[in-house]
Amino acid sequence: MKTLVCNCNHTMPLDGPQLTAALGQTIEPHSQLCRREIVRFQRAAQSTEPLLVACTQEAKLFAALAAQTEGVPPPDVRPIRFVNIRETAGWSREAKAASPKIAALLAAAALPEPEPVPTASYHSAGRCLVIGDTESLDMARKLLADGLELTLLDTGRPGGRAAPAALPLQHEHPVHAGRVRSVRGWLGAFEVDIESANPVDLDVCTRCNACLAACPEGAIG
Known part of the structure; x- marks a missing residue:
């Protein structure tokens, strides 16, 4: 891959011989x-050889010029790549010793495009399971209820308190108590296996909270 580098009007030191040795191709800093020196870019762009330009600030200018220059392959045939070596290395305090890093940035930018990864399509119906203690669930409910259909799973007493926290009086969302045994699936298609840990069905609870004070074992929460 043909590589063009520029010291941005002598504002950063570029060691041509060291970069040449590291990359295995002649690197002549502009x-x-x-x-x-824009004509040098045009000449390089007219070649069918893959081209890498070590400048992202003027990427739009280079791309526009390539489109207007006769003999330059279209971007779908030979795309031109751009990489930033100025802010990432050349303008650093260690710029004079940054040649290895610059060479690595150039080499990484010249690597082939990665193979596409498998994807999974999903459909979200806006349903959301929130898991946590009572106080956390109450906070999540206030933040998310306007945009999502919530189901709440209360996993226990917040902060290790001796007494379980009372449920809110509003019965706006399905509420369960217990712990998560397993989670399978992906966004929009999760399956959650829950082990109940409360003798009271919180989904039909009237929120009177009388059972909390009456239970001598503190088993309701």
């Missing part, structure tokens, strides 16, 4: 590739 100083005004996007201005006075």
